[in-house]
Amino acid sequence: MRNETQSPGQRRRRCLVLVPCPYQGHINPMLQLGTILHSNGFSITIGHTDFNSPDPKTHPHFCFLPIPDGLSQHDISTGDIAHIISTINDNCKLSFQQLVEQKQHEIACIIFDEHMYFCDAVAANLKLPSIALRTTSAATFLARSAVISLIRQGCLPFQASSLRFKDLPIPRSADHKPFTQVVSETYKIRNYSAVIWNTMDCLEHSCLSQIQQENCPVPIFPIGPLHKTAQITTSTSYLKEDANCISWLDKQSQNSVIYVSLGSIASIDGVGDRGCFVKWAPQKEVLAHEAVGGFWSHCGWNSTLESISEGVPMICKPCFGDQRVNARYVSREWMVGLELEKMERGEIERAVRRLILDNEGKEMRARAKHLKEKLVVVVPTVL
Incomplete structure (x- = not known):
């Protein structure tokens, strides 16, 4: 340049x-x-x-x-x-x-x-x-x-x-x-x-x-x-990130955790003692952690890219706008995730089992890893 x-x-x-x-x-x-x-x-x-x-x-x-x-x-x-x-x-x-x-x-x-x-x-x-x-x-x-x-x-x-x-x-x-x-x-x-x-x-x-x-x-x-x-080392988020969840992730086994984040305009709580709740997580660091086996996301484009970049398969629950398009491509075109059709306890449990325990989830993880490897090849050529 x-x-x-x-x-x-x-x-x-x-x-x-x-x-x-x-x-x-x-x-x-x-x-x-x-x-x-x-x-x-x-x-x-x-x-x-x-x-x-x-x-x-x-x-x-x-x-x-x-x-x-x-x-x-x-x-x-x-x-x-x-x-x-x-x-x-x-x-x-x-x-x-x-x-x-x-x-x-x-x-x-x-x-x-x-x-x-x-x-x-x-x-x-x-x-x-x-x-x-x-x-x-x-x-x-x-x-x-x-x-x-x-x-x-x-x-x-x-x-x-x-x-x-x-x-x-x-x-x-x-x-x-x-x-x-x-x-x-x-x-x-x-x-x-x-x-x-x-x-x-x-x-x-x-x-x-x-x-x-x-x-x-x-x-x-x-x-x-x-x-x-x-390769920014400081946060660009206008919401303050809480990195306390990383020490919790360090204690979990590989691919055992579902990371849940539904964007900057949604919130959840009440996950019990089997989870870790923070107001706003350092998402890129979380997705790169070996304990994370899946990402339950609204499928905003930044979140989708960050998940694909770390080879993490997704549970998609889009809300509006481009999220629905991205969710469809994640689940049907690139086949690195599945779409959660209903917000019901049984449906959520089945989606988590499919992603973390079933062969279907293993295949998604393999495809996500393949996409990640393709990005590793492409990114240096940009620089």
């Missing part, structure tokens, strides 16, 4: 402005990407909203640039993600442009989460290159594109080899307009120069090929899993 033939003036333009979407599953990959680029000689400025702003202390080598987002407490309290993202894009364009103009001569490129599409308009106005980061699976991109098309047609029949109707990332709200608006704006063909994708060609080759041929006129770089490539 270094080019020693550049003129002194060109070499000074080594600043990259990175703008994450203000949710845990989006902030983490952007900070991981920033770490990768910083290690290649770039200075990194993180442009972020006031809402869910990252902690500068976790990345002292980055500069942080607050962008006034204009969100009211009412906006935030609704929990309506589509509305919040749409409002951010409406409110942040002018203020972000004013901030970027102050250091425009230093900036080589703006890299933005695809949901923060106001950044691309600012980059075009200031004649700066821009790159989009996509933090969901390629399969989710295709599924959401299909949903938008069907909503516009006023119908939702769906034909696909892998996904069922209930797997579609359809919004929970009866009013589909905010979802349609945000996804349509997010997936609109824009001025950016390339797409960085937190996925891997060895995992989603067919989906990526279809997107490149049908939906994307610029190069796609699937350089995931970013958390492996970045």
Whole structure:
């Protein structure tokens, strides 16, 4: 990535402005990407909203640039993600442009989460290159594109080899307009120069090929899993991690523990004396522990990648959005997990036995280990 033939003036333009979407599953990959680029000689400025702003202390080598987002407490309290993202894009364009103009001569490129599409308009106005980061699976991109098309047609029949109707990332709200608006704006063909994708060609080759041929006129770089490539030693979570569970895991036998985490907006308790409960676990460290034999997950994309990266098979209980798509691919395409259809005691017990004790679970673990080995081959080539 270094080019020693550049003129002194060109070499000074080594600043990259990175703008994450203000949710845990989006902030983490952007900070991981920033770490990768910083290690290649770039200075990194993180442009972020006031809402869910990252902690500068976790990345002292980055500069942080607050962008006034204009969100009211009412906006935030609704929990309506589509509305919040749409409002951010409406409110942040002018203020972000004013901030970027102050250091425009230093900036080589703006890299933005695809949901923060106001950044691309600012980059075009200031004649700066821009790159989009996509933090969901390629399969989710295709599924959401299909949903938008069907909503516009006023119908939702769906034909696909892998996904069922209930797997579609359809919004929970009866009013589909905010979802349609945000996804349509997010997936609109824009001025950016390339797409960085937190996925891997060895995992989603067919989906990526279809997107490149049908939906994307610029190069796609699937350089995931970013958390492996970045090799960050400090936490990027905005929830404080409790590492006390690691000493408990050290006392358990190999592949005997089911790790349960249903994401940053869900909580559980009451596991009794045969388990260990912490408010927020150091997930990557937990999944890498030899005692962990399975991961009961909501199947957010970061959790899915982290589980696959450590060769841990999954029990999938998706809740909404891209989680349903990811769960279907984990259980039916990559066959490294099983989907929990009902939250009933008997069903849960059967799922755990299938994963930990039965031959079916051993086969899933072998496939998960094979995927992990493929990632080990791919990641060094990215660096």
